[in-house]
Amino acid sequence: MHKSSPVIDSKLPRVGTTIFTVMSKLAADCGAINLSQGFPDFQADPSLFDATWRAMRAGRNQYPPLAGVPELRQAIADKVASLYNAVYDVESEITVTAGATQAVFTAIAAFVRQDDEVIVFEPVYDSYVPAIETVGGRAVYARLGYPGYRPDWQQVRALISPRTRMIIINSPHNPTGSLLGADDLEGLAELTRGTDIVILSDEVYEHIVYDGAQHQSVAGHPELAARSIVVSSFGKTYHITGWKVGYVLGPAELMAEFRKVHQFNVFTVNTPCQLGIAEYMGDTSRHLGLAAFYEEKREFFRDQLGASRFELLPCSGTYFQLARYSAISDLPDREFACWLAREVGVAVIPVSAFYRDGQDDRVVRFCFAKQEATLAAAGERLRRV
Template structure:
C-alpha cells in the first residue's frame, strides 16, 4: 500500500457514493445470494456473434475505427431506425456509436449543459443521470412519476420549466419501473418544449423489450421531437452483451455535431471488430424484433413464481425488471430490507429509494428477470422458504 502523504483532496463530490448496482452485486457475491439486482443476463449471446468478432480480428480490423463508428454499423443503425420508426437519419452526420449507453448519456449532458443550467429528470431516476449533470455544473430538477403506475405529471413538468431549463431527460421503457411513455405523453412533451431551445435526451436502451402487444414510441419517430432529441440505445441490452459496452445515439446533425465534439475527446471511438460483428448480426432483424416475446416469457414465468410469495407485484410493461412491494412483509426501510434479503434469504434485489433524491421509500424493490430459468427457480425456492404461505 502506498504511504499516506497527507494529501488534501477536497473532494469535488463529497456526497457521491458507489452506485447501488456495484454495492448489491458485491454483497450478493459475498453472501452467495442469487443476484437479481444488477441488470445483466446470466446467459450467452449466440456463438455466431462471437465468431464474427474473431473473424474480423483475424482479418486485421484492429486499428482505430472512425470516430463516429464504422460505416457498416452506422448504416445498419440507420436502416433499423428507419424500418421501426419511419425516420431516416443521415449516416454521416446523425448517428454515432458509443462505448455503451452510460457514456452516451454523459457525453450528451456534457455537450449541452452549462454551469447553472437546469435539467429536468423524472423520479425514480436512473442513477447515472444526476451525477453527470452535477459533474458539468448543472442542476437536476425533479419531476415525479406517480406511484404506483409511474406515469408522468405534465402539469408538474410545465411548472418546473424555467428560462434556465436546458434539457429534459426521458426514459422509456423506464428503469427501474417498467413503465412506458404513451403517444399522449409525447404530444404533451412536444407542446411543453415548443418554441424553446430545450434539448431532449431520450434513454431508450430497452426499446425492444416492450410487452403485451404495446409498441415502443421512440422520440426519433415523432415528427416534432426528433428535431430536438438525442436518442440513446444499447446493443448490450438488445443482444445480451452488456459487458461489451457498445451503444449508439441518433439525432439531428445540429445536435450530433455538438455531441461529437465531446465524444471525440472522452472516448474517441469504440472497439472495431465488435462493431463490425454487430453490423453483420443486425442484418437478421428477427434478433431484435423477437426480443419482446423472449423477455415477456421470462417476465410471465417470474411473475408466476412471485405470485406464490407475499410480495405484491406492480405492473411491468417493459424492460427486464419487475418491481414488487414488500409492505405487507416488513417495516424495514427498503435498503435495509434489500441487505437483509441478500444476507438472510439469499436473493439480491435493488431498493427503489436509491432512485429518489430525498430517499422516498414506498417499500418497493426491483428484481431483474433477465436470467436463465434455473436461476429464477433458485431464487423462488429461497423466497418460498423465507416467506412460507399459510397452511
C-alpha cells in the same frame, strides 16, 4: 505510502459506491442469487462472436472512424427507418458510443453549461444526476406518480424555467418498467415548442416492450426528433452488456456538438465488435423477437412469485420487476434488501436508491434477465419468506 494527498473539494460530495455495486458485492459475499444488477446470466448467440472473430482475423483491429464503422451506422439507420419511419443521415446523425452510460454523459457534457437546469424524473436512473453535477448543471426533479409511475406534464410545465437546458426521459423506464405513450410525447412536444430545450431520450430497452404495446421512440416523432439525442444499447438488445457498445441518434446540428465531446472522452469504440454487431443486425428477427423472449421470462418469474407474499407491480417493459413487500416486513427498503440477501439468499435493489430524498414505498426491484433455473431457485427461496 504517500505522506499527504491533495485536499480536493469534491465535485460529487454526495456520491458513494453505487447501489448496484453494493448489492452485487453483498450477493457474492453471501452466496445469494443475484437478481439485483441488470445483466443476463446466459450466453449471447455464438454467431455474434463468430462475426466479431472474423473481423479480427480479417485485420479490422485499428481505430475506426470517430463516429463508428460505416457498416454499423448503416445497419442502425436501416433499423431505425424500418421501426420508426425515421431517416437519419449515416454520416452526420448517427454516432456509435462506448455503451449508453457514456452516451448519456457525453450528451450532458455537450449541452449543459454551468448553472443550467436539467429536468429528470424520479425514480431516476443513477448515472444522470452525477453527470449533470459534474459539468456544473443542476438537476430539477419531476416525479413519476406511484404506483403507476406516470409523468405529470403539468408538474413538468411548472418546473421549466429560463435556465432549463435539457429534459431527460427514459422509456421503457428503469427501474419501474413503465412506458411513455404517444400522448406523453405529444405533451412533451407541446411543453418544449418554441424553446431551445434539448431532449435526451434514454431508450436502451426499446425492444423489450410487452403485451403487444409498441415502443414510442422520440425518433419517430418528427417535432421531438429535431431537438433530441436518442440513446440505445446493443448490450441490452444482444445480451452483451460487457461489450459496452451503444449509439446515439440526433439531428446534424446537435450531433456535431455531441461529437466534439465524444472525440475527446472516448474518440472511438472497439472496431471488431462494431463489425460483428453490424453483420449480426442483418437478421432483424434478433431484435424483433426480443420482446417475446423476455415476456416469457417475465411471466415465468411472476408465476414463481405468485404464491409469495410479494405484491407484483405492473411491468410493461425492461427486464425488471418491481414488488411491494409490506406484507412481509416493515423494514426500510435498504435494510430489507440487505436482510433478503443475507437471510433468504436473493439480492435485489431497493427502489429508494433512485430518489434524491430516499422516498421509500417499501418496493424492491428484481432483474429477471436470467436463466429459468436461476429464476426458479430464487422463486423457491422467495416463496418461503
